[in-house]
Amino acid sequence: MKIGICDTTFARFDMAGAALDQIKGQIGNINFIRCTVPGVKDLPVASKKLIEEEGCELVMAFGMPGPEKIDKLCAHEASTGLINAQLMTNTHIIEVFVHEDEGLDEKDLKQLAENRAREHADNVVKMLFKPDKMRREAGTGMREGRENKGAL
Known part of the structure; x- marks a missing residue:
């Protein structure tokens, strides 16, 4: 199995490294393509290439947009691109x-960056290897990076 890991030089923390560490601590025999x-804004095409050219079965895309209005706009555009790449490839890209x-x-x-990366990595493990556990967490108010909200 291949998992794609795509990150940016703009980020101020190595979230991809934290996620790799988290997954490797739970599951062996996975090939990572980073x-x-x-x-x-470069994440969508890079993620799509990891799927189409490298044969990744899932991609994690890490980014740390800045605080300015233009940064939020770029993050929205990147998110839309990641959604489009998922639909074009029928493959999950975990943003x-x-x-x-x-x-x-x-x-x-x-x-926050470390927690969010590690908790999304846990989600990847559940999606790929423990779908029953993911299903049992439906409706429980899980959050990545901060405290969970809990079920209503």
């Missing part, structure tokens, strides 16, 4: 974005 691009203004300070931002 691709690094400049920014979030893992952390906006710089989500952190209360730099220490909190770093912790």
Whole structure:
């Protein structure tokens, strides 16, 4: 099995490294193909290439958009591109974005980025290898990076 890992040089934390560590700690015998691009708008085509040219069965796309209005617009466009790439390839691309203004300070931002990357990596393991566990979590208010909200 191949999992694609796509990250950016714009990010201020190595979320891909945290996710790789998390997955490797749970599942062996997986090949990872990693691709690094400049920014979030480059993630859709890079993710699509990992699927179509490298044969990845799932891709994780990591980005850290800045706090400015233009950064949020670029993140939205990148997200739309990732959705389109999923539909074109019939393959999941797990978007893992952390906006710089989500952190209360730099220490909190770093912790949020690591938590979100690791928790999305846990989701990937469940999606690929433990779908019953994922199904049991439906409707439970799970969140990645911060405290879970809980079921109603």
